[in-house]
Amino acid sequence: MGRMLSPGVLTLAATPIGNPLDASVRLLRALEQADLIAAEDTRRLHRLAAALEVTLGGKVLSHHEHNEEHRTEQLLTALAEGRRVLIVTDAGMPVVSDPGYRAVRAAAAAGYPVTVIPGPSAVLTALAASGIAPDRFTFEGFPPRRDGKRHAAFEPLRHEPRTMVFFESPRRTAATLAAMAEVFGPERESAVARELTKTYEEVRRGTLAELVAWAEAGEVLGEVVIVVAGAEPVAADPEALLEQVLARAAAGERMKDAAKAVAAGAEGVSARELYDAALARR
The missing domain is CATH 3.30.950.10 (Tetrapyrrole methylase, C-terminal domain)
Structure with a gap:
């Protein structure tokens, strides 16, 4: 199939959320071809590789919430050296309630391409x-x-x-x-x-x-x-809705955000109307 990972590119790969058979062919190839794999739990990665009968092709580093800042620097250094860098987490997609966000932000800011191998999502x-x-x-x-x-x-x-x-x-x-x-x-x-x-x-x-x-x-x-399930829309009571906006603003929420959130759950009133009324009341 040839190489699927490119030098100097940061790749995020989704891993199975339970059943190893959900692993994609692209994930298998990426695990084999990566020069550097940043894994949330290295032991779980090795167990996954064993279940998939895949030989990890590169160096494996731990990459979790407690060392993410330091590891991000190492990942950028590897990208600068033209290495194939792969980020995986314990299950599902990196970045989504898992490590990876800092690395993506830093790589993009430094001009390195970022790509994603999609897959299972809880x-x-x-x-x-x-x-x-x-x-x-x-x-x-x-x-x-x-x-x-x-x-x-x-x-x-x-x-x-x-x-x-x-x-x-x-x-x-x-x-x-x-x-x-x-x-x-x-x-x-x-x-x-x-x-x-x-x-x-x-x-x-x-x-x-x-x-x-x-x-x-x-x-x-x-x-x-x-x-x-989302809330059912309620008939608009302008005065009651206005009080909700003012209460949320008093609690620290931006007035525009409060008006938008309250209007989203009501019928017959716009966020702009609530915002203007709240400013007038203030």
């Missing part, structure tokens, strides 16, 4: 399996770990009209679902997908109240993705 897999409207969605990553901060993070999303996708630790899933039920309402349609593409894959669908009961009834195991 976000899209869970969204597709959830049965919840996928036409417009937003990825929210991991919610804060502490209860107060978790609730505060969900509050601006109360009226988000798009489907929302979250990552979560299994040990915090019950608490996160409970916080979602409080903020978004217990009847909001939702789904919990765990162990995607693995032997014990499971997708639980129901209201947030039903999923809270399920999560609290037993131990949640495996890597978890939570999908929550």
Whole structure:
């Protein structure tokens, strides 16, 4: 097939999120051809290579949140030397809730090409399996770990009209679902997908109240993705909407952003109208 990686190019490659058979042919070739592989967990990379019966072609470096800044400098040096540099994470796409963002920014700023080998995605897999409207969605990553901060993070999303996708630790899933039920309402349609593409894959669908009961009834195991339906549009009450915009602005949000977010969850009013009214009220 010839070489697929190019010298002096930073390549990001998606790895399987569970089932090794989901590895693409391009990923196999990239692992064989790279001069330098930056891996979130080197042991997991070696296990993946063994499962795929692939011989890693170059030097392997650890590349995680605690050493990302230092490793980025090393990756740029390797690119300057014309080496084939590959970034992989434990599962899924680098950069998405995983290391790689700093390297991409630095490489692009320095003028080095950046390319991506697409592949498995926990976000899209869970969204597709959830049965919840996928036409417009937003990825929210991991919610804060502490209860107060978790609730505060969900509050601006109360009226988000798009489907929302979250990552979560299994040990915090019950608490996160409970916080979602409080903020978004217990009847909001939702789904919990765990162990995607693995032997014990499971997708639980129901209201947030039903999923809270399920999560609290037993131990949640495996890597978890939570999908929550967007808010239904509500009839516009201009005065109430204006109060929401002012409250969000008082909490530190930019007025324009607050007006846009509130208008997104309402019918019959534009973000511009709310913004102008909020400025006048101030």
